[in-house]
Amino acid sequence: METALIFEPHSLNGLILNNRIIMAPMTMCRSANAENTATALTSLYYKQRASAGLIITEGTFISGEAIGVINVSGIYTRQQIQGWKLRSSVE
Numbered sequence: 001m002e003t004a005l006i007f008e009p010h011s012l013n014g015l016i017l018n019n020r021i022i023m024a025p026m027t028m029c030r031s032a033n034a035e036n037t038a039t040a041l042t043s044l045y046y047k048q049r050a051s052a053g054l055i056i057t058e059g060t061f062i063s064g065e066a067i068g069v070i071n072v073s074g075i076y077t078r079q080q081i082q083g084w085k086l087r088s089s090v091e
Contacts, residue, residue: 017026021053028058029071036061036074037083046087
């Protein structure tokens with residue numbers, strides 16, 4: 001039986017993917033803290049899905065004025081950026 005292309009490795013602009021499965025972004029509202037930072041729960045969420053393929057992370061706010069949904073992470077302060085750096089290195 002022939003293997004479907006979806007399970008074959010693929011190069012995406014120099015990034016080698018193990019397969020062609022991509023998880024679309026889904027806002028999870030798991031940053032229930034005053035700083036709007038990604039949390040350990042955010043990390044666990046992505047860790048549980050990391051083996052499937054490429055993950056596009058959830059939407060984030062680019063400023064305090066842009067907050068439109070509660071408990072969503074921001075990416076406009078040093079603390080938030082550091083939180084996302086930690087979360088994006090999940091293996």
